[in-house]
Amino acid sequence: MTGSTVTGSTVTSSTVPGKIIRPYGDTTGDGRIQVSFTLPVPFGTPGEKARAEGAAAQLAAKMGLDPAMVVHAKGMGPDYTFFIVYGRVSHLVDLSEVKVTEREFPLLSPAEVNLRIRSGLGRKLVVVGACIGTDAHTVGIDAILNVKGHSGEKGLEYYREIRVVNLGSQVAVPDLVTRSKAEGADAVLVSQVVTQRDAHITNAVQMSTAFDAAGPGRPLLVVGGPRFDPSMAGDLGVDKIFGKGTTPGEVASYLAYALTPDAAADAAGAA
Amino acid sequence: MQSRLNLDPAVVREARALAAKAGQPIVEMARTHTTVSVERAVLRLAGLQGADPDGTPWVNRLVDEVRETTGLEHGVTLPAWDALLTGQYDSLASLAEAAAHGKVAFRIPAGDDAAQARAAASAALARGIARIDANRARRAEMIAQTSEPRKPWIYLIVATGDIYEDIPQAQAAAREGADIIAVIRSTGQSLLDYVPEGATREGFAGTYATQENFRLMRAALDETSRELGRYVRLTNYASGLCMPEIASLAGLERLDMMLNDCMYGIIFRDINPRRTFIDQRFSRQIHARAGIIINTGEDNYLTTADAVDAAHTVVVSQLMNEFFGKEAGLADSQLGLGHAFEINPAVPDSFLLELAHAQLIRELFPDAPLKYMPPTKHMTGNVFAGYLLDAFFNLCGVMTDQSIILIGMMTEGIHTPFLSDRDLALENVRYVRDAAGRLGESFVPAPGGFIEQRAAQVLHESVGLLRTITDEGLLNAIADGTFGITRRPADGGRGLDGVIARADGYFNPASDLLETGAGQ
Numbered sequence: 001m002t003g004s005t006v007t008g009s010t011v012t013s014s015t016v017p018g019k020i021i022r023p024y025g026d027t028t029g030d031g032r033i034q035v036s037f038t039l040p041v042p043f044g045t046p047g048e049k050a051r052a053e054g055a056a057a058q059l060a061a062k063m064g065l066d067p068a069m070v071v072h073a074k075g076m077g078p079d080y081t082f083f084i085v086y087g088r089v090s091h092l093v094d095l096s097e098v099k100v101t102e103r104e105f106p107l108l109s110p111a112e113v114n115l116r117i118r119s120g121l122g123r124k125l126v127v128v129g130a131c132i133g134t135d136a137h138t139v140g141i142d143a144i145l146n147v148k149g150h151s152g153e154k155g156l157e158y159y160r161e162i163r164v165v166n167l168g169s170q171v172a173v174p175d176l177v178t179r180s181k182a183e184g185a186d187a188v189l190v191s192q193v194v195t196q197r198d199a200h201i202t203n204a205v206q207m208s209t210a211f212d213a214a215g216p217g218r219p220l221l222v223v224g225g226p227r228f229d230p231s232m233a234g235d236l237g238v239d240k241i242f243g244k245g246t247t248p249g250e251v252a253s254y255l256a257y258a259l260t261p262d263a264a265a266d267a268a269g270a271a
Numbered sequence: 272m273q274s275r276l277n278l279d280p281a282v283v284r285e286a287r288a289l290a291a292k293a294g295q296p297i298v299e300m301a302r303t304h305t306t307v308s309v310e311r312a313v314l315r316l317a318g319l320q321g322a323d324p325d326g327t328p329w330v331n332r333l334v335d336e337v338r339e340t341t342g343l344e345h346g347v348t349l350p351a352w353d354a355l356l357t358g359q360y361d362s363l364a365s366l367a368e369a370a371a372h373g374k375v376a377f378r379i380p381a382g383d384d385a386a387q388a389r390a391a392a393s394a395a396l397a398r399g400i401a402r403i404d405a406n407r408a409r410r411a412e413m414i415a416q417t418s419e420p421r422k423p424w425i426y427l428i429v430a431t432g433d434i435y436e437d438i439p440q441a442q443a444a445a446r447e448g449a450d451i452i453a454v455i456r457s458t459g460q461s462l463l464d465y466v467p468e469g470a471t472r473e474g475f476a477g478t479y480a481t482q483e484n485f486r487l488m489r490a491a492l493d494e495t496s497r498e499l500g501r502y503v504r505l506t507n508y509a510s511g512l513c514m515p516e517i518a519s520l521a522g523l524e525r526l527d528m529m530l531n532d533c534m535y536g537i538i539f540r541d542i543n544p545r546r547t548f549i550d551q552r553f554s555r556q557i558h559a560r561a562g563i564i565i566n567t568g569e570d571n572y573l574t575t576a577d578a579v580d581a582a583h584t585v586v587v588s589q590l591m592n593e594f595f596g597k598e599a600g601l602a603d604s605q606l607g608l609g610h611a612f613e614i615n616p617a618v619p620d621s622f623l624l625e626l627a628h629a630q631l632i633r634e635l636f637p638d639a640p641l642k643y644m645p646p647t648k649h650m651t652g653n654v655f656a657g658y659l660l661d662a663f664f665n666l667c668g669v670m671t672d673q674s675i676i677l678i679g680m681m682t683e684g685i686h687t688p689f690l691s692d693r694d695l696a697l698e699n700v701r702y703v704r705d706a707a708g709r710l711g712e713s714f715v716p717a718p719g720g721f722i723e724q725r726a727a728q729v730l731h732e733s734v735g736l737l738r739t740i741t742d743e744g745l746l747n748a749i750a751d752g753t754f755g756i757t758r759r760p761a762d763g764g765r766g767l768d769g770v771i772a773r774a775d776g777y778f779n780p781a782s783d784l785l786e787t788g789a790g791q
Contacts (some may be wrong), residue, residue: 074694076447076691168541170462195474197475244684
């Protein structure tokens, strides 16, 4: 074993010699990887099988796998074949070019979040949550908002200093804007699960545009969902994006950070 | 079936008695109310199809017009058939069109006029119900000509949004071993207060449930059933604001199974509780008549609540679904009660807990075609670990004799399954079924052991919760967030404005035929 460690997005660069790496199979620098894919080719007669495996090898070669080994091929119905391919890639990864979105806020316990809101705001922090557009999958927003929470962390309803208004599923954007105003929302949390035809992107943009059009005093806009790219907040016109695996504690910590006066000053400075 | 868990029969009896006590007031409410969707379903059963140029179905136009003029307290059929007879319209569609143009003066007829309207409406509804009966007979005939698949039935989902893409995918899935094809609905549909018309090619995360889509898919699967010599069942969703209409269309187009939970729409779609329970009773009467197996949605509770802590809420909901289902005329063999393999795999003895829950439910409902749902919550994106978890799910399913197994996808939560994901999933279940399909006969948990104790504990907690529910009333329990965590007050949610108290002269010939089982 070398001293290099790569865990998730945290890179301990001091132990990586030269910061240039290759995939690791069983030997440093062997560059071995595995991919699987389906091609629309039959896998019936011996001739078809040979042609199918050749087609898979060709794709692997074009993907930069050299040498490539088609280790598994299976016909699926009359027209498709599934392949598993192992091979060596010659591509290099330059760790100095890896960009990581660092968490810009400290992770706080519920007690710390409550304290920060109490001392910073002097009142309850109001959160309005919803699934917008045609999306009826409330599992995500409920997991963040409901007392029950998920992954062992209680949801935002559990926080004494946070008042949660969960509007549920398929909320129309104009209704969300109106309700947010009526409730005096500090933050609006929107969950989007459905991604067909990029509905999650379209809906998020529609929402941010509507809030911008509603005039000054726009609440903090937070969107979440398994298929969002957290670096796209600017493109969507929202303040923060949470991706797959976000826990209620992370969201609560972010809200406390972004909505208490110190943080507001930071944000103003950044803008 | 011999009990392997030594369940106390007195406790089981008490649980059922409590469920009946909690459910009875709801049944009374359903008997004394109707909804716009129930009335529209009656018109659909009488053969009214089609939509105005804006796509609003004629059933909606006609019911809305009647509601605005005479009200719906007497039901739609009396004023509608009175207008049909006195205005000499050649069809319900032309009546609806005229009504939509404000050209029909509806009234509540009296005397001979009322008798004639009642007779004509009853004859029309008898023809509709006869078509449902004929479909039921046709299903039996198809099964006789092909064959009944062995259990557990393999349940697979297609969801492209385009019925013409769904069809070849469904046929391919059936050839690969699926016994049941479920066409997931477009995610927006449950909150639409109308059923779209015609064949549809656009949907979000699913395909709209329409009468024409039902017909097209059933015809395609009939063709595949004949090709395979095995009857392939078709499933859709009788839920949401149009539950009774979808149920009717399912009966008219010979669908075989329908998702139809007593509380799912309330909890997960924020549909008004009263609306849901009233719609549900009529829907289940249709399903009962059509020989459709309902699938209940208890698996969903475990996606928001913890699968260990909330195990008893699943049992309580199943008992409620059983009570409401039987009251509406469903046989045990039509009660596809749902549950799921959703315990966090990091919990010690998680597989033993799953076995205890699954076996408990099997023994509580020995004659029900239980529907067992695969892990979703703890599918992490590690597709290899997910494949293993799905295999354990399949194993638990065969060991505890589950009847309907929804196929788990290792890419759950990542994307709509690839063709290869589905193929690998079927390979997984086929391996487990072939390798261990008869393991159930040897699965006898140790007396007094962990599994037996856990099952007894869940049953005990279920009885405790049922006592609370009977004390405070089911609607209040739902309002308090007893199921699936979410709180749903009885007067909140969508669709309450479509609930109408029945007047003394309320007339609904479909309900009358279904209540009495007449003509069967």
